Amino acid sequence: MNVMQCYAPTNDHNEDAKDQxxxxxxSIIEKCPTKDLTILMVDLNAKIQEKRNKKAAVNTSRKRAxxxxxxxxxxxxxxxxxxxxxxxxxxxVEDLAVTxxxxxxE
Known part of the structure; x- marks a missing residue:
């Protein structure tokens, strides 16, 4: 079993950085044996960054509306x-159960 966790560039990065x-x-995934289960842990950076931006907007709002x-x-x-x-x-958890x-x- 292969478990990978990575943090992708957020939408603030340029397209070249994301493509790279x-x-x-x-290329890393292709090196993993195909018979092994590969689990790629999803990052939440973009969503969490959006959440932080919204929280900052709430905190800096001046008018009640x-x-x-x-x-x-x-x-x-x-x-x-x-x-x-x-x-x-x-x-x-479902992937672990299947594994x-x-x-x-076997």
Whole structure:
């Protein structure tokens, strides 16, 4: 079993940096034996950065209406981050269960 965790460039980076990252990641994955299970841990940097930006917008809002709007946007982004974390965790546990089942069969 191969477990990889990496942190991808956020949307703030230029396209060349993102392309270089994904090309390097692909070359590393291709070196893994195909018979092995490969688990790639998903990063949340982009989502978490968006959450931080929304929180900063809430904190810097001067008017009550503006602050309420920013707070609503922050709440939605926060829900998305939590859903993503929950989904990633569920997928990871399911992958471990499949790996254990396959190992038990062999």
């Amino acid at each position: 990252f994904y090309n390097r990641l692909q 503006e602050k309420a709007k920013e707070q609503a946007e922050y709440t939605e982004v926060n829900k998305q981050v939590k859903r993503s974390i929950k989904s990633d965790k569920r997928k990871y 254990a089942e396959n190992a038990a069969r």
